[in-house]
Amino acid sequence: MSTCAHSWSMTGIRSGYLVVEGCYHCGARSSFFSTEPVAPVDEYREGAHFWEHLAGYQAVTFDLRCDSCGKTIDLSDMMGLMLSTCDDPGCEVGRLSLELGKKTSIYVALCADSSHAGGACVSDAGVKALTEYFNQRLHSRRRSIVVVPCKMCDRIDRCTGIVIADTGLTDFY
Numbered sequence: 001m002s003t004c005a006h007s008w009s010m011t012g013i014r015s016g017y018l019v020v021e022g023c024y025h026c027g028a029r030s031s032f033f034s035t036e037p038v039a040p041v042d043e044y045r046e047g048a049h050f051w052e053h054l055a056g057y058q059a060v061t062f063d064l065r066c067d068s069c070g071k072t073i074d075l076s077d078m079m080g081l082m083l084s085t086c087d088d089p090g091c092e093v094g095r096l097s098l099e100l101g102k103k104t105s106i107y108v109a110l111c112a113d114s115s116h117a118g119g120a121c122v123s124d125a126g127v128k129a130l131t132e133y134f135n136q137r138l139h140s141r142r143r144s145i146v147v148v149p150c151k152m153c154d155r156i157d158r159c160t161g162i163v164i165a166d167t168g169l170t171d172f173y
Helices: 091-101 123-135
Strands: 007-024 028-035 044-046 049-066 081-085 103-111 145-147 161-162
Touching: 007 081, 028 049, 049 081, 049 123, 049 161, 091 103, 091 145, 103 123, 123 145
Parallel strands: 103 145
Antiparallel strands: 007 028, 007 049, 044 049, 081 103, 081 161
16 A cells, blocks of 8 residues: 555656547447547448447547656546536536536546446546546645546436646536
8 A cells, every 4th residue: 555645747748639439329438539630520330230420529648647656647548528518416526516506517528438338437546547637736724626437427428518728627518
């Protein structure tokens, strides 16, 4: 067990696009991060799936590294971050937002398989480190940030929010 009071910094910063695709045959959703100069919008068949482009957002991905102990958190399972604007009491993220109030911002860590058919999402260690990272940089202790995995969203394709697009994490699109 680590006794380090981690001081996280971004490392391996990549700017690009969060691309969301859907299979019109079965309704599955998939996302990936692309560093191409223009977001890909190809339609293609892969096994039983007929993938089509649904959306593309400017986004940023990165890993976290502790400046004190050197520990690195691999966030390759995170395709992007979204500032949640959900207030739907039928959604776990919306309920959390209503419970925590306006002084807490909720960021949703988006994974590749938004249907979570395989059960995987952004790791618990990644979500914990992201929450620590954002809160260590807040100047006011009256505000806080909570990062949650996208599997907490009732329906990620209907989830409301703003995808974070810059490395300073201050510009939203």
